[in-house]
Amino acid sequence: MTDIENLFARHKTCVAHRRVHFDLAARRDTLRRLKHAVHTREDAIIAALAADFGKHPAEVRLTEILPVYQEINHALRHLSRWMRPKRVMPGLTMIGTSARLRPTPKGVALVIAPWNFPFNLALGPLVSALAAGCSAIVKPSEMTPATSTLIAEMIADNFDPELVAVVQGGPDVANALLAQPFDHIFFTGSPAVGKIVMAAAAKTLASVTLELGGKSPVIVGPDADIAKAAKWIVWGRFFNAGQTCVAPDHAYVHADVHDEFVAALYAQIAKMYAGNAALAKIINARHWDRITALIEDAKAKGATVIGDTDRESRRIMPTIVTGAAPDMEIMKEEIFGPVLPILSYDDLDSVLGQINDAPHPLALYVFGGKSLADQVTAATTSGSVGVNLTILPFIHPNLPFGGIGNSGMGAAHGKHGFDAFSHMRPLLRNRFIPLPLIFPPYTATVEKLVKFVVRFVRR
Structure with missing residues (x-):
């Protein structure tokens, strides 16, 4: 043994x-x-x-x-x-x-x-x-x-x-x-x-x-508080160097607020992570190589990438990828690192279709008003939904934390x-149940009682 x-x-x-x-x-x-x-x-x-x-x-x-x-x-x-x-x-x-x-x-x-x-x-x-x-x-x-x-x-x-x-x-x-x-x-x-x-x-x-886990998406609507959205998304994406199962994986941002949102992201990154003091390392060299390969693939396919990497220290600075597209590997694989792809959208139905065509995510985040949040929640399936926040559904002591399907x-x-x-073990005690009245043998009286019970229950 x-x-x-x-x-x-x-x-x-x-x-x-x-x-x-x-x-x-x-x-x-x-x-x-x-x-x-x-x-x-x-x-x-x-x-x-x-x-x-x-x-x-x-x-x-x-x-x-x-x-x-x-x-x-x-x-x-x-x-x-x-x-x-x-x-x-x-x-x-x-x-x-x-x-x-x-x-x-x-x-x-x-x-x-x-x-x-x-x-x-x-x-x-x-x-x-x-x-x-x-x-x-x-x-x-x-x-x-x-x-x-x-x-x-x-x-x-x-x-x-x-x-x-x-x-x-x-x-x-x-x-x-x-x-x-x-x-x-x-x-x-x-x-x-x-x-x-x-x-x-x-x-x-x-x-x-x-x-x-899975690729947990974020939707930033045209009515979102951009400063608040950027703060929550930067915190949720980049703490633990993005190595978090419920971290925002990529963000769909309405075209009307795209440029303002990206600028707000850079401002929050500079505020939270200046000097690298708060940034964790990537767990090992293999994962560092995997994440940087995703970044390089996005660059090769036309994305704009801003963020520095250092293999010796196993650090990847918070990295924003604008111009992300569905054919990029970064949009196919869970990133699990400090990289946030941004996708601009005009049509919410198209975004919801992309989310529904992918495996069910562990978390889904929405930044905007109640109408947007209700629409997204009704049209999608995910382990949890966070509205105007990130990560916290995992921490809430009275909410179940878990995924669905692939997550x-x-x-x-x-x-x-x-x-x-x-x-949850059922325990059933007999006090005075009259069921023995309809036990076999099935006499004429018993048959009448059975018919009466069935008629009574089906009403």
């Missing part, structure tokens, strides 16, 4: 005991321990992400640490209500019964975290798993070794390995984990790898939550994350 098989077997052995003893108090205790572990290591978290990414400490606090605290605090505040069985009304044929839906832990969960927010997206799903009463094995990204090592040490210092364990390694380790019959798999990453995860889950019939499956955060790791 391999180490991974042995670890999974130990988790599975503890499932029955945990269902009985992992009550509200025990779950709250694990969440408080996790919160304390984060609190006592804030400086180490900042240092690890600086080593892996060159992230600014303020950005680490805002995008990696703060969301974990919010998830924990939200769960602690609402867990009692989430765990409470919910009464279900009986319906006509079930009169004489009482019904409840009781949230029960699915069992042993696997959390596979990505590299772009390696701390937040490893511990956020873990909070939901622990709140739901599951045990979890966490596989952090091998592309962020400093952060992954820190997570492993933090978990080992605070939890029994049969409750929470961290397994480090590359694709071979991920494949070995996916071969185990987990009860639920929570994966955050690319659609391509998401298909592999879903195929592996099918072999053991594990349920899955897939948080994927994901299932939902995360708050109650929705709790539900993802829970089975």
Whole structure:
């Protein structure tokens, strides 16, 4: 038996005991321990992400640490209500019964975290798993070794390995984990790898939550507040060097405000990112080469590109691509970098057609009045919609975060994350249901009763 098989077997052995003893108090205790572990290591978290990414400490606090605290605090505040069985009304044929839906832990969960927010997206799903009463094995990204090592040490210092364990390694380790019959798999990453995860889950019939990505478009209408739109789009596109699954990927800008909007973008970039101090690195040289190849392809096909790159430091300055066209690779592939293509439009229906012809995005952003926002929302499908803002649908504790189709499956955060790791188990009790009156044998009296019941229900 391999180490991974042995670890999974130990988790599975503890499932029955945990269902009985992992009550509200025990779950709250694990969440408080996790919160304390984060609190006592804030400086180490900042240092690890600086080593892996060159992230600014303020950005680490805002995008990696703060969301974990919010998830924990939200769960602690609402867990009692989430765990409470919910009464279900009986319906006509079930009169004489009482019904409840009781949230029960699915069992042993696997959390596979990505590299772009390696701390937040490893511990956020873990909070939901622990709140739901599951045990979890966490596989952090091998592309962020400093952060992954820190997570492993933090978990080992605070939890029994049969409750929470961290397994480090590359694709071979991920494949070995996916071969185990987990009860639920929570994966955050690319659609391509998401298909592999879903195929592996099918072999053991594990349920899955897939948080994927895609090209999230922005529409800037003629009535938009241009200064506000530029500020939100620059922030949403370029923090974490654009390596964000819900970042605005490209912007459709009405021709009447195109030039004003582009000028406002440059002004905001100069204000937010002068001197590179707030700009994170590209994760590795391979991704730097991929992003710069997209830029060069756009240039070769006639786009105007403004932005500097430096391979040695793995930095790409915030880059604006004007004159972008559908035949450019930058419009076909998720950019996942600090590059924003701008497309001018006159006809909104044409833009909506392009969005609907592409895979469903994880997020869609609209800048303009209510009429424009309502029209775009009614005519498109996406994981979420943000109106006159970016990124924040991901952060809202009471909104489900998740994609649809190519951008994901299932939902995360708050109650929705709790539900993802829970089975809503029906419990039906017989109090005085008269159904035995129509049990066989089917005498003439029974037949009359059956006919009466059917006529009564169909009315």
